[in-house]
Amino acid sequence: MDKLTSLLLVGVGGQGTILAARILSQVALLQGLDVKMSEVHGMAQRGGSVVTHVKFGPHVYSPLVERGEADYVVAFEKLEALRWAEYLKPDGTLVVNEQAIYPMPVITGSAVYPQDILARLGQQQIRLVTCDAANLASVCGNRKAANVVLMGILAKQTDIPLATWQTAIEQKVPSRFLDLNQQAFLAGYALPACV
Amino acid sequence: MNNLMSGNEAIARGAYEAGVTVAAGYPGTPSTEILENIIQYPGIKAQWSPNEKVALEVGLGAAIAGARALVTMKHVGVNVAADPLFTAAYTGIRGGLVLISADDPGMHSSQNEQDNRYYGKFAKIPVLEPSDSQEAKDFVALGMNISEEFDTPVMLRITTRIAHSQTLVQVSEPIQPVKFDYQKDAQKYVMMPAYARARHLVLEERLKDLADYADTSPCNKIVWGDKSVGVITSGLAYQYVREALPHVSVLKLGIVNPLPAKLIHEFAAQVGTLYIVEELEPFIEEQVQVYGIACQGKYLFSRIGELSAQAIKAAIEPEPTADTLKALCVSPDVPARPPVLCPGCPHRGVFYTLNQLKLVVSGDIGCYTLGSLPPLHAMDTCVCMGYSIGGALGMEKADASMARRMVAVIGDSTFFHSGLTGLLDVVYNHGTITTLILDNRITAMTGQQENPATGKDLMGNPAPAVDLEALVRAIGVQRVQVVNPFDLADLKTVIQTELAALEPSVIIVRHPCVFVDPASPKPPVVVNEACTGCKSCMKLGCPSLIYSDGKVEVDPTLCNGCNLCIKVCRFGAINSTGKEAGN
Numbered sequence: 121m122d123k124l125t126s127l128l129l130v131g132v133g134g135q136g137t138i139l140a141a142r143i144l145s146q147v148a149l150l151q152g153l154d155v156k157m158s159e160v161h162g163m164a165q166r167g168g169s170v171v172t173h174v175k176f177g178p179h180v181y182s183p184l185v186e187r188g189e190a191d192y193v194v195a196f197e198k199l200e201a202l203r204w205a206e207y208l209k210p211d212g213t214l215v216v217n218e219q220a221i222y223p224m225p226v227i228t229g230s231a232v233y234p235q236d237i238l239a240r241l242g243q244q245q246i247r248l249v250t251c252d253a254a255n256l257a258s259v260c261g262n263r264k265a266a267n268v269v270l271m272g273i274l275a276k277q278t279d280i281p282l283a284t285w286q287t288a289i290e291q292k293v294p295s296r297f298l299d300l301n302q303q304a305f306l307a308g309y310a311l312p313a314c315v
Numbered sequence: 316m317n318n319l320m321s322g323n324e325a326i327a328r329g330a331y332e333a334g335v336t337v338a339a340g341y342p343g344t345p346s347t348e349i350l351e352n353i354i355q356y357p358g359i360k361a362q363w364s365p366n367e368k369v370a371l372e373v374g375l376g377a378a379i380a381g382a383r384a385l386v387t388m389k390h391v392g393v394n395v396a397a398d399p400l401f402t403a404a405y406t407g408i409r410g411g412l413v414l415i416s417a418d419d420p421g422m423h424s425s426q427n428e429q430d431n432r433y434y435g436k437f438a439k440i441p442v443l444e445p446s447d448s449q450e451a452k453d454f455v456a457l458g459m460n461i462s463e464e465f466d467t468p469v470m471l472r473i474t475t476r477i478a479h480s481q482t483l484v485q486v487s488e489p490i491q492p493v494k495f496d497y498q499k500d501a502q503k504y505v506m507m508p509a510y511a512r513a514r515h516l517v518l519e520e521r522l523k524d525l526a527d528y529a530d531t532s533p534c535n536k537i538v539w540g541d542k543s544v545g546v547i548t549s550g551l552a553y554q555y556v557r558e559a560l561p562h563v564s565v566l567k568l569g570i571v572n573p574l575p576a577k578l579i580h581e582f583a584a585q586v587g588t589l590y591i592v593e594e595l596e597p598f599i600e601e602q603v604q605v606y607g608i609a610c611q612g613k614y615l616f617s618r619i620g621e622l623s624a625q626a627i628k629a630a631i632e633p634e635p636t637a638d639t640l641k642a643l644c645v646s647p648d649v650p651a652r653p654p655v656l657c658p659g660c661p662h663r664g665v666f667y668t669l670n671q672l673k674l675v676v677s678g679d680i681g682c683y684t685l686g687s688l689p690p691l692h693a694m695d696t697c698v699c700m701g702y703s704i705g706g707a708l709g710m711e712k713a714d715a716s717m718a719r720r721m722v723a724v725i726g727d728s729t730f731f732h733s734g735l736t737g738l739l740d741v742v743y744n745h746g747t748i749t750t751l752i753l754d755n756r757i758t759a760m761t762g763q764q765e766n767p768a769t770g771k772d773l774m775g776n777p778a779p780a781v782d783l784e785a786l787v788r789a790i791g792v793q794r795v796q797v798v799n800p801f802d803l804a805d806l807k808t809v810i811q812t813e814l815a816a817l818e819p820s821v822i823i824v825r826h827p828c829v830f831v832d833p834a835s836p837k838p839p840v841v842v843n844e845a846c847t848g849c850k851s852c853m854k855l856g857c858p859s860l861i862y863s864d865g866k867v868e869v870d871p872t873l874c875n876g877c878n879l880c881i882k883v884c885r886f887g888a889i890n891s892t893g894k895e896a897g898n
């Protein structure tokens with residue numbers, strides 16, 4: 121692994137992007153790499169659009185992933201996938217949770233939630249993986265583990281060994297939620313590689 | 316051992332390692348987590364002060380008494396603390412004093428994006444700027460050493476991306492807590508004119524010594540590369556420069572006030588084209604220009620918002636970029652996703668009512684500022700913490716009739732921060748305005764910190780809780796009401812009654828924030844077939860209510876069961892799934 125890997129985790133405040141980013145950073149640390157992770161606190165967390173940047177490699181300078189640079193974008197919500205897709209490299213991988221959470225301008229009727237998000241993304245020169253993570257998580261016992269399901273899907277797209285991910289989860293998830301999260305991770309990992 | 320730490324976690328660790336024993340601050344993104352993390356370390360008395368001015372005074376007092384003290388705040392907090400800061404530069408300290416100024420380029424969570432490096436020059440104190448978490452930690456100890464060696468407060472200026480980015484940190488063992496003896500020295504610490512004049516001379520001499528120090532300080536370093544291009548930079552901009560232009564020569568400044576003039580001259584003499592790369596204002600560049608050194612800088616970059624590696628690359632080494640950006644532009648019409656009041660938030664009913672009453676709302680800063688967004692849309696002004704009350708009094712002075720159709724709205728923490736003096740002014744100067752204190756029993760906006768009314772301190776100990784009613788009565792407000800914001804009818808009547816009264820009144824709107832309410836979440840509501848799709852409930856701006864196909868639906872995973880929508884529905888179309896309806 122001598123190259124820089126750049127990821128964005130995007131979603132809506134409260135969806136658990138931060139735990140996911142912690143797991144991801146731990147995966148990088150376990151491989152002996154330099155890591156930088158940048159997250160948003162404060163105002164944006166109140167149900168706003170949130171983004172966490174993760175970069176790892178032999179040496180990382182800027183903690184931020186910029187437009188056209190991400191190897192992977194993991195979108196915890198569909199509209200956020202559309203918002204952040206342009207951060208992907210050409211041929212980059214976009215993992216999309218099919219859940220839709222309406223933003224206030226849509227709720228009040230001043231904006232429209234696009235209905236053709238997946239179709240539009242499908243036309244791009246990217247690798248698109250979609251899933252219903254919340255549903256997979258609830259099968260494992262709790263919808264809230266959707267974030268870790270998405271990590272499982274992401275893991276499948278990388279060449280990082282499965283065991284490394286599992287160790288990272290063990291180290292980052294509180295023990296009482298560990299079983300649930302390991303299961304959720306495997307549920308994601310078991311999905312077909314690319315849709 | 317290498318740990319992944321945010322800049323804020325690293326600063327807390329740095330304070331511990333540097334023998335700090337007193338830490339004070341007021342919450343404010345992106346500085347808040349420093350004190351939240353510092354409490355894990357033994358031997359540090361840490362506290363939330365009611366505002367930044369008091370926090371700095373506590374820090375200065377501790378430093379004069381001989382301890383090492385850390386004071387934390389966001390950039391605008393330094394405006395509040397500026398008064399003690401400027402004169403602390405005259406008195407100097409005894410134990411080290413480091414002030415963290417957490418600036419917010421890009422205004423992720425702020426009302427402006429002022430560049431506080433200018434405070435260093437203005438107040439004549441040294442300013443350090445770290446470029447990652449390791450430096451954030453190490454610069455606390457460095458700052459303490461500079462503070463004690465030169466007898467001055469030191470500013471450690473970070474930005475949002477330093478504060479909230481996690482990077483690897485090598486931690487060290489702490490030194491013994493530092494404590495010098497207290498020594499009375501009126502000529503140094505009593506800043507009346509005769510003594511202050513003498514101290515001003517000391518201050519100017521100190522600045523010369525600091526300038527010499529800056530020239531040799533190990534925190535300024537040159538990374539030599541191709542000498543045809545040289546870049547002077549600091550803070551996170553350094554990382555952007557290394558990423559964008561890995562081969563050029565870089566002078567990275569760790570101390571940005573005073574600047575290392577000699578080092579800059581030497582560097583400039585050895586490179587071809589000299590660039591100054593800084594986020595926000597041309598603070599370094601202006602001074603380098605004064606040295607008479609030719610350089611390129613701010614005209615290439617915006618002084619608005621955050622800098623980026625791509626912007627640096629495009630300005631200094633433009634190359635035809637691949638057409639990837641265009642190719643992936645799939646999102647011309649993505650609806651924005653602004654932050655919203657949480658489901659179950661006690662502020663919602665207040666702004667719903669203010670909107671219904673069509674009042675002018677002199678607003679303030681906190682979660683409740685979100686009451687300005689549609690559909691609640693019930694705020695006319697928001698300037699700085701505490702503005703609401705003084706601003707409303709000013710409106711009344713300009714047009715007396717406004718007092719009958721205007722309220723000032725302020726949160727509990729904000730009221731203690733700087734609303735109290737405004738209310739005193741209303742009473743003293745014959746104002747008749749109505750002030751709503753939104754007492755949600757916590758400082759919510761910045762992530763639920765304790766404040767003087769919550770009955771707990773930062774360390775988690777029980778603390779005296781101020782009696783808000785008694786407090787406002789004591790300063791002379793005679794009309795004081797307490798209402799529950801979930802009782803919409805009562806809230807509306809009380810506001811109307813108090814608006815009509817020709818004297819100052821305070822309405823304390825009291826209900827705990829959903830994050831501190833032991834009764835939350837309650838069972839979600841459901842919509843029944845009586846829903847006519849009239850959308851009255853949608854005026855609450857609740858994210859758990861969704862309008863689709865002519866009817867309203869509830870997202871049970873979001874609904875907190877506050878039942879406000881049940882109260883605004885005229886058709887009885889919304890029910891609680893809990894045993895008892897209402898609040």
Ligand SMILES: Cc1ncc(C[n+]2csc(CCOP(=O)(O)OP(=O)(O)O)c2C)c(N)n1
Nearest residue numbers: 342343392680681682726727728729759760
């Ligand atoms: C001078 C200054 N210090 C700190 C902040 C950050 N800040 C904004 S609002 C706020 C506190 C809000 O608490 P409160 O008034 O209780 O309202 P709530 O968010 O709980 O509704 C803080 C700390 C700021 N904007 N300005």
